[in-house]
Amino acid sequence: MGCASCSSGKDGSPKGCKNNGTCGTDSCNKLTVFDWLSNMELPNGEKPFDVVEVRFKNSRKEFYKNTESLTLQMGDVVATEASPGHDIGIVTLTGELVKVQMKKKKEDPYADDLPKIYRKATQRDIDVWQEAKDREEAVKKRSREIAIRLKLKMKISDIEFQGDASKAIFYYTAESRVDFRQLIKEFAYEFKTRIEMKQIGFRQEAARLGGIGSCGRELCCSTWLTDFRTVKTSAARYQQLSLNPLKLAGQCGKLKCCLNYELDTYLDAIKDFPKFEDKLITKKGKAVCQKIDIFQKKFWYAYEGDYGNWIEIELEQVLEIIEAQKNNDPVESLEDFKAEEPEVKIEANYENVVGQDSLTRFDRPKTKKRKKRRKPNTNPNQKQASKSGQKPTSNQPASKGKKRPPRNKGNKNNNKNTNKNNTNNAN
Template structure:
């Protein structure tokens, strides 16, 4: 940009008058500074100033005033297009066809993995732009040299995506009309599969995909209306309970304001929610916490007051009276009642008698447990002496008598030996003795 252009941009006021134009059908809109000497209307052909040369464009919006964006460069409208300019533009369109065929032949010659989509001539033929698609990067330097030698002008190769390819080529969409992107869409809005789900569309790729193989752009058109219609409606697989019907929500119809509920009885019920949907922020806590789809008409469920705790004595007396009435109705007296029922009745306390303390198991102390152990050992010793007296071998002085005697002594009088000195301590009934 020259110094004169920079000075002109700096001198522009904060509010400027511009004209919106496009260079091709359904092309992007550009703003150019309005020429005050011209009276422009929509669909007029004009000549505008570009970075390198001039170009022919079509007026989309008449001149209007807007705020200046200080980060961009505004160029001016030069003049209105004449008949010679329009004829030159048509001649450029014919040259584009020839350039397209020539480029196809050269691409095949160099065996490049690319698909040529479109060719555009600048108005004064100072530049030719070739649009192509490819899965990856392409080394087209030799191709550019051949094309520049053929057309004697500046060559630009621009790689585009599949959506831009459909926008440039056009075609008929599945609905039967021409593609929206090639007729009136200026930019591509982001489209997600969630939009198709909220509109209850068939999620088959062949049903929701356009000519480019991507999700159709028309899914965005009614998405905002569906979002408003879905406000306050329950979600899929949520629990529904309106006091009359209880079940699980299986399907939504936002436009008709109805839901399909699978009840606990195994039936499907279609419920009209017109007039039942609470406004934003209304409804009970179960309506908006995501766990239930309660469609109650009250904002809050009435609080249930807790009953005061009943007296234990009163409850037992009431149970006893109810029991006696039941027995009397069956013709059974208290004497004929079962022991379990008799024991369940509370015993009356005699006047002047102290209340009996509840029985509880006491844990035995360590001293009592040791006493019982000593008793068991003494009893064991006495039984051993009795067996020794009754044994025939002990009376005859047989060989087994010593063994039995030793066995009985070891039970009645235990012995132990010191490891270092070898002294044997014998604790018999007669006293202590040490042996080596």
């Protein structure tokens, strides 16, 4: 918020004027005009300009003549002329800048039929005005119920009571003409006041309701945009955008206002470009434009019947082909003008910025280290020894027969000698 008194509360609403962005002190409103001539004095003999700018609800501004020569400043609450009765508004601009604003809105600064300012608002005027503003939400809810019951194809978006509560303005949106004569009769009987119906556009409705756009920021129409220009689909075509209504439409259901922001830059860039629908005629055949890169000045063409094979050509070459086409001397083919794509060798040179750790250390799953389990002892002697408290003699199982003598290399020779001795004794 612009003023210190409008810091956000617990529920998100401002603590100060509690007007949810439409500041009552006129310091954080999008319609506020900075008076850069406020600290300058007029030359000697010059009278200050006697017309002031007054703001009301729903971005409504009007100009009033200060016939009583009141000392008015920005933010003063004044009682102004209305039909019937009087209205209550806030002064938003005084001095010489009012002339500039009136010329901008094509109004005569010296017209005699300008409405007048009666006085500065008294406390009684402010109390009646505040009571009328407190009724607006309940009246809006009831008016919508009546419109639904009458089956009217319209949406009542907001209500504004006049400062003296003698008249109520109903703002509505509709796609076609609505016959609300019966609706006005029921409104007058229900609310006991004069009724005025005023139709507004869908963009004005979105500006008053507010919201967040697809860019992630607040809507331009509800923060700073005051003049709504028409947006056409040609703005999207010039910027090479796909004609997708879901992406090009805003919360109001119309084309986004931001499509006009860069349109002048694109129009200035393509002023020397050939038309998108123009075909290039060569001896090989006709080529159709498939894509344009405006800022790099590149075109992609494809021959008729071979739309999958795109040929990239620079803007200067396209103009050269068109000039040869006009002179009845078409070129051989587009391949002669095809831009050579430089070979780019990509060497995989990765550096380990983590030290000695592997760059793929997080890709491999972690494995838990399992502890080796000891094999259980199956020796019965060892089990018996452990039960009796004796130490086992050996881990090998006990043999039933005699133990075999260990083998040695000299056993064969000894056996031969014994066999010879036995034969000699027998002889």
